[in-house]
Every structure is written in C-alpha cells, then in structure tokens.
Amino acid sequence: MAGFLSRFFGLEDKADFKALLENGAILLDVRTKEEYKQGAAINSINISLDSLSSNLSKLKKDKPIIAVCASGMRSRS
Template sequence: MIQGLKKIFGLGPKVDFNELMSKGAQIIDVRTPSEFNSGHIKGSLNIPLSNISENLAKIKKDKPVITCCASGMRSASARSILTSKGYREVHNGGGWMSLQQKIRK
C-alpha cells in the first residue's frame, strides 16, 4: 500500500534533479497560466494539467521530463498521464519553489 502510494507520487528513490538537467531534462509546470505568470522556474514550459494530453507534441519523449506544480499533487497526476502515454523517464518534481532550490542553475 505505502509502496504503491510512493510510486503514484514519484516518491521512490531520491532523484538527482541536477543530473536530469545535465541530460537535457524538460521541466513541465502544470499550474494554470496565471499561477505560472506569478513565478516559475526559468526555462520551464507551462502546460496546465487539464491541457496536457492535447500538448504532448511539445514534450520530447527522448529526454527526461520533470513535472512540477504548486504542491506536487497536479504534477503527480501529470507524471501518471505522461507515463501512460509512453514517456519512459518522468519524475515528479513536486512544488516548483522547492524544485527550483534543488536545481543548480
């Protein structure tokens, strides 16, 4: 049960987000445009969770994907959607502010 929840929320083994970035990871911010415009990680792409399925062409399948939002709930849903669509390396980065602190720019 706990393991299943960890998998759903992407809380498995610790992820090295800097290593993912060095591999060309794409950061997909799934908050609303107004949330995104109030602050976001430089270089991230804003695709609201409600629109993610229609915007798959904007997300490269051959690069790691890091999803983020305000708290980690929507990004967990986005991760599930992307993995169900065939994306192999998708990580839930959680809230964008904490993710920003984990990534050295």
C-alpha cells in the same frame, strides 16, 4: 515524480533531478497560465495539467521530463 509522466517517459520515482536537469531534462510546469505568470523556474515549459493530454506532442520524448506544480499534487498525477 510518480504517476503518469514517470511511467510514460520511464523515469524512476527516486531520480536525481539536479543531474537530470544538467543533462537536458525538460522542466514541465503543470500549473495554470495565471499561476505560471506569478513566478516560474527558469527554462520551464508551462502546459497546464487540464490541457496536458492534448499537448503531449509538444514535449520531446527523447528527454526526461520533470513535472512540477505549486504543491506537488498536480505534478504527481
């Protein structure tokens, strides 16, 4: 999870994502609403990548955030 979110929230590129989730990390799905409706991880939050910058206030900054998408390209941004 390199890129903007990892730098913004201070996560390392090689994080133990399972442990992070078990300890309250936020799973952020950056796919479109249509893609999200087709299937998503339990307890994930959907904010599409194209609207992320205007919705950052909806995310808790005291918790690690793990971004996911269909292929990994958008969540890497």
